[in-house]
Amino acid sequence: MSAERENRDDVLYSQKGPPTLDEMTGPEVEAALQQTDVLLLPVGATEAHGPHLPLGTDSFEARENCRRAAIRLEALGCPVVIGPVVPFGTSSFHLGFAGTISLSSQTMIKLLTEICLSLYDTGFRKFAFVHGHDGNLPVMMVAAQEVVDNTSDALAMVLNWLTPLSKVYHTIQTSSRQEGHGGEGETARILVTHPELVHLDRSIKHHVPPEDMRKIQGGEHIKTGGGIFYATRRYQDHTPYGHIGDPALATKETGDKGYDVIAEWLARVIARDYFDRDIDPNASLLPAE
Ligand SMILES: [Zn+2]
Incomplete structure (x- = not known):
């Protein structure tokens, strides 16, 4: 046990608002429903991200993606409610690393569908699923269809922000290699929100051959905008550590830039599609120089 974990009373991190649904009271949700019927559902995971990042990395990212999008939407006059954060996902190919939890696709589809149908009963009608773990995209799509199929008007x-982010990320990251799961990009984003939980002193540089990377998350992969889905067997075949890339390159500044691109795209799509705003989500996502 390292020294910094000895004090059990330490504050591990702080959380900025707006609150997620589970942090609100019932009357506060009722009041929000007078303003909006849009709910952003952050879908995370509990899975290994290397020796330097916490297992909840994807859940923290999903929340921050939604938080920043909600702030942008509020400024546009398009209020939304966030959450609750779903802290589990389908993480089968990360099993084998300590602490990883993986729910079956069937369980995840039911979980996401039943969360939305409960909130439909409360009065929410428009649901936007935002991932923190791209491995959840298939079950998120099936659940979204289930919500529509099981209601008359939901x-x-x-929203897969990886596609727009992938187009501009080369201008944000400092690594000259392709960074993957738990690499520079993700580490930078957790440095923004949970610096106390990032252990850069334990980070290990680990890259994989380009032909492996192409199938894990290259531009031809469907999750980054391509047309091919490559099913993954075992992440341990690619990395003994749980992550791919050079986490030591991460900084809070590049994490902020990444989040800004993600949140801007999310807010534009939601404003256009759920608030009928005349906004082009595909216009340049980088701040003007
Ligand atoms: Zn992750």
């Missing part, structure tokens, strides 16, 4: 969509 809308549901799945």
